Structures are given as structure tokens and as C-alpha cells.
Amino acid sequence: MNTPLYEKIYKYIISEIKQGKLTQGDRVPSEKDLAEQFNVSRITSKKALDLLAQNKIIERIRGKGSFVAAQQQKNEEVDDSLPLSRAEDSKLIALIIPDFDNAFGLNLVKAIERTCQQNNINLIIRRTGGRSEEEEKAIRDLVKFGVDGLIIFPVHGEHYNTELLKLVLSEFPLVLVDRYLKGIPASSVCTNNQEASEALTNYLFSLGHKDIAFLSPSPIGTSTIEERLQGFHFAYSKQGLKLNPNFLLLDLISSLPQNIEDALASTKLQADYEAIKQFIVQNPSVTAFIVCEYYLALALKNVLSQLGKSIPRDYSIVCFDCPENLYEKDTFTHIRQHEEEMGKMAVHLLKKQLRGEKIPKHTTINFSLIKGKTTSSISSISNNTIL
Structure with a gap:
């Protein structure tokens, strides 16, 4: 088994004491110096110095540093073994x-x-x-x-x-x-969210879809959503297609199930339902949707059902994540994260x-891109005009 790095530092200091290179009252190298010397984090060097202090080999004085303890008078008697509870603890x-x-x-x-x-x-x-x-x-x-x-x-x-x-x-x-x-x-x-989003978009392109919408919570400050949106843009760019900025709905707020215990969860979900419905009505040329989260994809599917539309006859939907134990007929085409x-x-x-x-x-x-029951070719899409 490899020797933990903090133990190597621990034994190094004791070796310096045994060899007389460090004697009573001498200042011991700092956490920063030891971290640089052994190419480790300061957490590791701090742990080694803390153990030396606990075993009364050094004294740590706040604001001044660490010093060889007064009792270390016979260097050959210094024990370099770690207590078992320290060396092998879980x-x-x-x-x-x-x-x-x-x-x-x-x-x-x-x-x-x-x-x-x-x-x-x-x-x-x-x-x-x-x-x-x-x-x-x-x-x-x-x-x-x-x-x-x-x-x-x-x-x-x-x-x-x-x-x-x-x-x-x-x-x-x-x-x-x-x-x-x-x-x-x-x-x-x-x-790799960027590549995953590109893969979803390219799959819809392969089915003949060109007017594709992207639905998500705000991407600001969340790298996962930022990269998925970026992948969507990259896919369009690589196809030489111009993305209609109106096809982006980026302010959904329910984001279930993370807010399931939120007292306002139902209010947020209803607000998302209304936002999605308005978005669909305002963008009748859209034939497919990429949705950042599974529960928002469910919300979209429910809104479309309320509007008398079915999946995938009228629209195709792809998303990130989907429960594996659903009946096959309910499985979204989705990115399965490992x-x-x-x-x-x-x-x-x-x-x-x-x-x-x-x-x-x-x-x-x-x-992995898992092909489910929520996508079809553009030739299968019926007239999706919302009355």
C-alpha cells in the first residue's frame, strides 16, 4: 500500500530531528514550504504538522510557526511511527x-x-x-x-x-x-454536456428537423446548462444553419424535483406551463424541442397534450435524463449520463x-444517446398549427 503523503512529511521532520538538522527550539518548515517541497496541498502538510504537534514532537505557536518541542533532547529516541489510529483510520x-x-x-x-x-x-x-x-x-x-x-x-x-x-x-x-x-x-x-447537446441536436437534424427549440432554466451561473446551450448553438453553426433566437426559452423556474419541498413549487410549475404554452403559440414553425431536464420535458409534453397535440406525431421531444424503469412507450429520446x-x-x-x-x-x-418514443422524422409530423 502506498505511504500517505502526510506520513512522508511526518517522517521527514522526524528524520531531520534524528540527524540533528533540527534541534530543540528550531523552527520547522511552514505548511507552505512543505507543500511546495513535497508537491502536495497545504491541507496535507498541515495534517503532518498537526500530527507532530499532537505527538508532542513539535509545538505550534499561532502567528509564529512550528518549533521542535523542548522534550526532544535525545534525537535517537524520537519515534517516527504514526499511531495506528492515525495511519490506518477510515x-x-x-x-x-x-x-x-x-x-x-x-x-x-x-x-x-x-x-x-x-x-x-x-x-x-x-x-x-x-x-x-x-x-x-x-x-x-x-x-x-x-x-x-x-x-x-x-x-x-x-x-x-x-x-x-x-x-x-x-x-x-x-x-x-x-x-x-x-x-x-x-x-x-x-x-461532457456540450458534446451531449450537439449529439441531441444532430439527431434531430438527421430526422429532418430544422426549426428546433431549446428549453431550460436560466443558464447563468450553471455550467451544465451553459454547456448544453453552447452545444445547441455549435450544432447549428456546424450545419451552416441560422438559429432563430426566438426559439430559446431560457427562464423556466420549476426545475423539479429539486424544489419539490418548496411551498411555491405548484405556483412555479404553473408559471412554467403558461410560459411554455405561450412559447408554442408564438413559434408555430417549431417541430422539435431539446429540453435541459427531464421534468421540464414532462411539463412540455403535458402542455402539448392540453393543446390537443401528441408526441411524436405532432412534435418531437428530446431531453437530458429519463427514468430507466418507465414503460417503453413513455421513454423520451434522451441523453443518459453515466x-x-x-x-x-x-x-x-x-x-x-x-x-x-x-x-x-x-x-x-x-x-449515451438513448432513442425513445418521443421522436420521429419531419415527414411524419402533422400540421402543428395551434388553434
Whole structure:
């Protein structure tokens, strides 16, 4: 088994004491210096110095640094072995997630839980309901509780929460899933959303559709939606087609199931129904829709049904994610994200961070395009004029 990097630093300091290079009262290299010397994070070097202090080998003085403890008088007697509970203890991590169900998230959670069990890692799961204030509280609570690391599925939002930024700045072991934070150096594991959106758009092109609408919540501040919208634009550009900007509906707000516990959930859903209905009436040439989320695709399908339209006879719909246990007749043509791989990778990357290893800032996971019962060729589309 590989020696943890914090243990290497621990033994290095003791070796310096044994060899007389560091003696009683001498200042020990700082967290920053050790992190640079061993090419690790400051969290790792801090852990090594904390253990040395706990074993009374050094003294840490706030604002001044770390110094060889007074009792280290006979260097050859300094024990460089770590207490068993420190060297081989299991880890405790937490998953913070808006919510999950069998459309998206359930298999992700299962994979994270299973991988933790296989790696002697204990797991806490905390749901935020898609609310930023709950996410901030969860981070504060869990860090105070003493978790060794966090896997976070960030909520939608234009602004990053301050607790998350604090974690990144302090180099706390952290992995984001499903999305990343632009300009923030936090490790993340996401589907290649741009390519996935291009694949959906190109599939509709292959069926003869040219007037395609894109429906989503606001993309501002949410990398997942931004990349899906970008992929939609790229697909049009690569086909040499001009995209009608009126075919973009980017302000839907219900975004279920993340807000299912929201007291205003039904009001938000009704507002989305009205916005979608108005959008359809105002854009009669549209023959197909790309929808960013499964539950918004359901809302669209219900609105079309209320207007007397059927899928795929009158319109084609594709979306991201879809429950795997639906009857075949109800399955949307969709992008299936590889949740199991995403979950395993998140734990793997967090485990490497906990060992003090440097990891990539952005890891993309592949996807599959699943052909369901909600798409047909343009020649099959009937007259979709809304009366």
C-alpha cells in the first residue's frame, strides 16, 4: 500500500530531528514550504504538522510557526511511527446534493455509497432541496462536525455560495459533481454536456428537423446548462444553419424535483406551463424541442397534450435524463449520463486528495444517446398549427 503523503512529511521532520538538522527550539518548515517541497496541498502538510504537534514532537505557536518541542533532547529516541489510529483510520466524507430520484441522481448516490464502502470510507448524505442557504448550512455543519472531505452537487444559481468558496480557498478536500465553478479552481466530475447537446441536436437534424427549440432554466451561473446551450448553438453553426433566437426559452423556474419541498413549487410549475404554452403559440414553425431536464420535458409534453397535440406525431421531444424503469412507450429520446462512472470517479478523486495527491481540475464523463418514443422524422409530423 502506498505511504500517505502526510506520513512522508511526518517522517521527514522526524528524520531531520534524528540527524540533528533540527534541534530543540528550531523552527520547522511552514505548511507552505512543505507543500511546495513535497508537491502536495497545504491541507496535507498541515495534517503532518498537526500530527507532530499532537505527538508532542513539535509545538505550534499561532502567528509564529512550528518549533521542535523542548522534550526532544535525545534525537535517537524520537519515534517516527504514526499511531495506528492515525495511519490506518477510515475516512468520513459527506455528499451534499439538491435531491435525487430515478430520473437523475439515484444511481449517482448508489455509486458513491458503494465505492465508499469498498474503500473503507464512511459517508454522510445531506440534501439541500436546491436551496443555496441550505447548501451553505450543510457545508458549515459538516466541516464543523469533522468530515475529511466533501462531494458537492451544487445548486443552480448565478452566485457561488461563500462557504463553498471558503473551502476552495483553504484547499479543503472537495470534488464537485455534475457541474463546475467557472474561475474557481475546484476539482469537478461532469458529463461532457456540450458534446451531449450537439449529439441531441444532430439527431434531430438527421430526422429532418430544422426549426428546433431549446428549453431550460436560466443558464447563468450553471455550467451544465451553459454547456448544453453552447452545444445547441455549435450544432447549428456546424450545419451552416441560422438559429432563430426566438426559439430559446431560457427562464423556466420549476426545475423539479429539486424544489419539490418548496411551498411555491405548484405556483412555479404553473408559471412554467403558461410560459411554455405561450412559447408554442408564438413559434408555430417549431417541430422539435431539446429540453435541459427531464421534468421540464414532462411539463412540455403535458402542455402539448392540453393543446390537443401528441408526441411524436405532432412534435418531437428530446431531453437530458429519463427514468430507466418507465414503460417503453413513455421513454423520451434522451441523453443518459453515466452516473455510476461519475460517482466512482468523484470518490476516487477525493480519496487522492485525502492522500495529498494533486488531481485534475475538470474531469469529463462520456454519455449515451438513448432513442425513445418521443421522436420521429419531419415527414411524419402533422400540421402543428395551434388553434
